[in-house]
Amino acid sequence: MEFILEPWPWYISGPLIALVMYLLLYFGKTFGMSSNLRTMCAIGGAGKRTEFFNFNWKAQRWNLVVVLGAIIGGFIAHHYLSNPTNITLNPTTVESLEHYGFANSGKSLIPDELYGLDALKSIKGLAILILGGFLVGFGTRYAGGCTSGHAITGLSSLQRPSLIAVIGFFTGGLAMIHLIFPLIF
Template sequence: MQFILNPWPWYVSGPLIALVMALLLYFGKTFGMSSNLRTMCTIAGAGKFSNFFKFNWKDQLWNLTVVLGAIIGGFIAVKFLSTTSGANLNPNTVAELKNMGFKNPGATLLPNEMFSLEALSSPKTLILLIVGGILVGFGTRYAGGCTSGHAITGLSSLQKPSLIAVIGFFIGGLIMTNFILPLIF
């Protein structure tokens, strides 16, 4: 059973995100996915090995609902709300991706050259995943939060460090997309 729905327009989803952020600010809570990893590690006993994980994790237990919601929402989106139609890409983007070696850009939502079980058997892909994971983990810790935490919570509460972090995320994304990704593929 599959329902085909269009994505929610910005004028519905944007105010809903703003409402959630206003409620979080009112109740003195912050939102971010990377803080959930810290909470889960603390629950698993990481505080025995590092002072970073020594805190009252029960105060952050509410935030784990975000992880649960992301998992359930992802499942619902894939099973009931997705199509197999692919992505409608700009012709210039399709040409650039073909020059990089992608066979059918836009035919699927995620390119098989990067996101398939066959791609995982490649040492190059494994190295990229490991190095990328380490860099994301280091960057998240160094920046004091992840993209969702800084871009949604930090900017909503007018925090200057979050503005600087978000600008850095965009610059890093532009550098990766325009200079590093073409060298990899």
């Protein structure tokens, strides 16, 4: 018997996200993945060198469970719940991606040209990963949180700075894919 999985419909996943957010707000917690990096640095002793990491990280231990759950959930979803089928992409998109050097457009969720081990072996691939990581880290710190923190927690608690940050995230993403991405590839 073959078990075919479909994504959860919005009327299941949406209310579950809302329930989790309600519980976090009720218990006075905020959700965000980037804050976990600060917590891990504080656990490692970075507070001895930099004041930013000198805080009560034990109060944030619960949030590390979120990271562990994301890692375990991603592994389970990829290895046991994924249906390895082609992705339906617009033929114009496939042609455009092939023009940039992506050979298997629509054959996998992530392109090997960016995320495969061969990308680490080239100067260009390594530079993209390092520069991209730096820019994401800088942007996260500058915006006071990451996309999940602002878009899920910030917007659900009606914070104006989160709305501005989310607009900035999407504007930056559109600028990246339409203006900078063609220059890189």
